Amino acid sequence: MESKANFRLAMKExxxxxxxxxxxxxxxxxxxxxxxxxxxxxxxxxxxxxxFKDEPNIRPLIEWLLEKKCTVSMPHVQKxxxxxxxxxxxxxxxxxVMGTPESREDERVNERSxxxxxxxxRAFTKEGNRMGxxxxxxxxxxxxxxxxxxxxxxxxxxxxxxxxQEVPVEAHDEKVDAVRTPSKxxxxx
Numbered sequence: 332m333e334s335k336a337n338f339r340l341a342m343k344e345x346x347x348x349x350x351x352x353x354x355x356x357x358x359x360x361x362x363x364x365x366x367x368x369x370x371x372x373x374x375x376x377x378x379x380x381x382x383f384k385d386e387p388n389i390r391p392l393i394e395w396l397l398e399k400k401c402t403v404s405m406p407h408v409q410k411x412x413x414x415x416x417x418x419x420x421x422x423x424x425x426x427x428v429m430g431t432p433e434s435r436e437d438e439r440v441n442e443r444s445x446x447x448x449x450x451x452x453r454a455f456t457k458e459g460n461r462m463g464x465x466x467x468x469x470x471x472x473x474x475x476x477x478x479x480x481x482x483x484x485x486x487x488x489x490x491x492x493x494x495x496q497e498v499p500v501e502a503h504d505e506k507v508d509a510v511r512t513p514s515k516x517x518x519x520x
Contacts, residue, residue, distance in 0.1 A: 335499045338462060342453040345492055346385045357490050358388040360513035365392050365449070365488070368511065372484075374446030376402040378415050380488075381424055381432030386451050387490055393421060404440040406468070407433060413468045415440045443479045447486060450507050454495045455487040459506035459519035462498040473505040484508045484520070491515070 369377070379393050380386075396403050397420060404415035405424070408431070416434045418424060427433040450469055454462040463469055476483050487507040494512050508520040 335462065335465070335501075338499055339453050339465060342462065342493065343385070346490070349490065349492060354490070355388070357513040359391075361387050361488065361490075361511065362389060362392045362395075364513065364516070365389070365486075365511055366395060368486075368516065369396070369447065372447060374401065376404070376440065376445045378404050378406070378440075378445055378448035379418075380449060380451045381405060382451065383432075387488055389449065389488065390421065393418075397421075402440065402444075404445070405432070405434055406472070407437070407439075408468060411468075411471070413472045415442060415445065442476060445476070445480060445483050447484050448473075448476070449488050450485050452487055452489060452493070452507075454493050454498050455489055455507065455510045455517075456495060456498055457510065457515075457517040457519075459487070459508065459510065459517070460498050460500050461487055461504065461507055467503065470503055470505045473507075474503075477505075486511055 377396060382388055404417050406413050407416045416436055417438045417440055418434050423434050423436050424432055425435045452461045452463050473485055485507040487510040489512055491512045491514055510517040
């Protein structure tokens with residue numbers, strides 16, 4: 332198995348080769364499928380992420396969740412600490428000094444009450460292994476969240492090309508409970 336750095340670079344290149352039309356269509360399908368999944372589960376509190384350009388565009392899903400009056404929150408990172416803060420509109424989202432999406436609100440959500448967390452990643456396996464961007468923020472947060480609420484479900488969200496056979500895994504890497512691509516739902520739990 333190749334190193335994590337090489338694997339991330341290969342996935343970054345794979346995503347860069349993806350055409351804009353394919354990216355748009357897969358994002359639309361993914362949002363439709365996530366809506367079905369969420370409607371079935373009926374979560375009260377859901378954690379989302381704001382997509383980077385090379386990630387599936389889930390902004391329409393976020394708008395839909397806000398319209399449904401779900402408690403919606405997103406990650407906020409301070410140094411090595413990640414926690415989730417409420418968002419009430421997409422207008423609550425700005426950009427941090429590091430250039431990453433960030434909520435303009437600072438009201439922390441009660442993480443014990445979170446039902447579903449949508450988790451981005453560079454790559455996932457159907458067994459729930461995840462390769463992130465390399466800072467370990469989600470891995471640390473997922474590990475702590477599993478102690479706070481054993482019922483929280485972590486759903487990896489990615490394009491079809493990001494579902495791979497194998498990713499390099501270390502002891503601190505956390506699995507997700509399911510992976511949703513435009514064409515597949517891989518349930519791990």
